[in-house]
Amino acid sequence: MDDKMSFAYISARDRWPVIVTGAIDDTYRSVAQCDDPEKRNDGKKIVEELARLKYEMQHDRQLTCVAFCIPFPSPVHAQPTRTGTASVLVCIVRIDKWPPIRDDGFPDVAAYNHELEKLGVLTWFSAPWLYCECYLYRRINTYFSLSTHWKNYDVFARQKIDTFRSSRPAVLELAARYKDIVTQMAADKTKAATNDDNEARKLLFTEMCEICLWGNATDLSLLTSLTYEDIQKLQGSEARRASEKNILVNDLGAAYEVLKKAQSEGKRERRVDIVLDNAGFELYVDLILAGYLLSSGLATLIVLHPKSIPWFVSDVLPSDFAALLGALANPKAFYETPSDDEKVQDKTPPPLSNKETGELSFLFQEWARMHAEGQLILRPNRFWTHAGSFWRLPTEEKTLLGDLQSSELVVFKGDLNYRKLTGDAAWDPTTPFTEAIGPLGPESGVNVLALRTCKADVVVGLQPGEDEKLRAMEGGGGDSGARKWAWSGKWAVVSFSGGK
Numbered sequence: 001m002d003d004k005m006s007f008a009y010i011s012a013r014d015r016w017p018v019i020v021t022g023a024i025d026d027t028y029r030s031v032a033q034c035d036d037p038e039k040r041n042d043g044k045k046i047v048e049e050l051a052r053l054k055y056e057m058q059h060d061r062q063l064t065c066v067a068f069c070i071p072f073p074s075p076v077h078a079q080p081t082r083t084g085t086a087s088v089l090v091c092i093v094r095i096d097k098w099p100p101i102r103d104d105g106f107p108d109v110a111a112y113n114h115e116l117e118k119l120g121v122l123t124w125f126s127a128p129w130l131y132c133e134c135y136l137y138r139r140i141n142t143y144f145s146l147s148t149h150w151k152n153y154d155v156f157a158r159q160k161i162d163t164f165r166s167s168r169p170a171v172l173e174l175a176a177r178y179k180d181i182v183t184q185m186a187a188d189k190t191k192a193a194t195n196d197d198n199e200a201r202k203l204l205f206t207e208m209c210e211i212c213l214w215g216n217a218t219d220l221s222l223l224t225s226l227t228y229e230d231i232q233k234l235q236g237s238e239a240r241r242a243s244e245k246n247i248l249v250n251d252l253g254a255a256y257e258v259l260k261k262a263q264s265e266g267k268r269e270r271r272v273d274i275v276l277d278n279a280g281f282e283l284y285v286d287l288i289l290a291g292y293l294l295s296s297g298l299a300t301l302i303v304l305h306p307k308s309i310p311w312f313v314s315d316v317l318p319s320d321f322a323a324l325l326g327a328l329a330n331p332k333a334f335y336e337t338p339s340d341d342e343k344v345q346d347k348t349p350p351p352l353s354n355k356e357t358g359e360l361s362f363l364f365q366e367w368a369r370m371h372a373e374g375q376l377i378l379r380p381n382r383f384w385t386h387a388g389s390f391w392r393l394p395t396e397e398k399t400l401l402g403d404l405q406s407s408e409l410v411v412f413k414g415d416l417n418y419r420k421l422t423g424d425a426a427w428d429p430t431t432p433f434t435e436a437i438g439p440l441g442p443e444s445g446v447n448v449l450a451l452r453t454c455k456a457d458v459v460v461g462l463q464p465g466e467d468e469k470l471r472a473m474e475g476g477g478g479d480s481g482a483r484k485w486a487w488s489g490k491w492a493v494v495s496f497s498g499g500k
């Protein structure tokens with residue numbers, strides 16, 4: 001991560017402190033609103049721990065230690081030193097060795113700590129990026145899980161739901177489109193399909209997947225550099241059309257054929273799995289894809305894989321799924337009640353029209369029914385918040401691998417999942433995707449589809465010369481040695497590997 005040309009370095013230096021500051025502010029706010037003194041004190045300790053973590057990180061301290069200043073003056077630790085004639089008193093920093101991640105009862109702690117031990121002495125800037133970033137979120141989680149009153153508190157929940165609220169224009173546009181499509185498909189069910197219809201179905205599948213893909217461009221961990229206005233621009237249909245040329249690899253045709261084949265063979269259960277990434281708008285578009293796959297008959301069961309702990313700021317927890325359905329269940333209350341910021345600015349959000357309310361309610365009824373009937377289910381697994389890459393799946397989580405093998409298609413959403421699929425390695429960018437995903441490749445028994453907007457350095461499956469061309473574009477990195485074009489979420493790769 002100390003490679004100054006990588007996005008890892010920028011992340012650690014500029015973005016993580018902002019993310020931890022956000023966590024401190026959020027917890028502080030909740031602590032301040034809390035009436036129970038015991039709970040308040042418990043919360044204050046978490047704020048202190050978060051602040052200490054931020055200090056350690058910014059001062060590139062060791063991951064294995066907790067360093068803190070003994071309050072000055074302390075007869076034992078503070079000693080005077082001399083600079084010229086002036087006497088300068090210094091505060092001695094005492095290093096206490098703590099277990100790197102404290103045991104909160106989950107088995108992954110041992111794996112995290114064992115790996116840290118194997119990696120040797122690491123500081124925040126010298127640790128491998130993937131490990132260190134996962135460690136950051138896992139460690140933050142222990143502050144809460146080891147508390148008495150804040151065990152299940154999601155420090156990022158407020159941000160996630162606020163951003164979803166600010167995605168209103170794109171949410172409404174897609175709700176209208178979804179209702180049209182589903183109604184049209186229901187009407188067409190009785191008609192025999194012509195060649196033109198088949199072509200149109202394939203196009204529709206592509207459109208739904210691309211909506212789902214670009215929903216990933218707007219995750220909250222990147223919000224440290226994007227405004228809400230930027231986000232809204234990224235989410236509309238015009239932006240999506242304009243971005244088609246930015247999909248550098250597009251294997252959607254192969255994924256469609258897999259689902260089409262299972263359908264035409266008359267398989268009774270045709271399952272699609274989605275390894276989720278971000279909550280809010282991205283989860284919303286994931287549900288649009290899920291609902292479309294079920295309504296079109298391309299799938300009969302959708303299994304969603306959320307995270308089990310607050311993760312990379314915006315990743316989906318089971319509670320985010322409930323929060324999204326809750327918002328859609330009562331869209332007027334959700335969209336018309338001013339947010340805290342709007343209250344301060346004395347702003348009132350515009351009311352929803354009856355048409356808009358009806359379209360959102362249609363979505364809610366569809367998805368709530370699918371969920372209640374068991375066609376749309378959530379299946380958490382702690383493996384998704386381990387520190388390692390998905391190359392470890394066959395050895396670490398055989399049962400999960402077996403489960404994924406019974407799916408027609410496993411869709412991995414987002415950047416982090418792509419980094420984990422490819423081992424976050426410095427591959428030559430022309431390496432085939434099937435090779436870069438190692439044990440999840442052709443022999444794995446899993447059909448993999450990655451829908452990823454690029455927000456990190458690793459990329460594979462490009463044509464020879466393409467990386468060079470992108471680097472030569474304005475802001476692409478040029479001769480600096482940095483692959484800057486791949487950091488912003490503006491470019492995407494949709495890669496398929498047939499494993500069955």
Ligand code: F6P
Nearest residue numbers: 219221277414415416417455456
């Ligand atoms: O871009 C920085 C980063 O935090 C990466 O570390 C991570 O891969 C990504 O953002 C998270 O993006 P996504 O939500 O698409 O996985």
Ligand code: MG
Nearest residue numbers: 277278312315
């Ligand atoms: Mg994410």
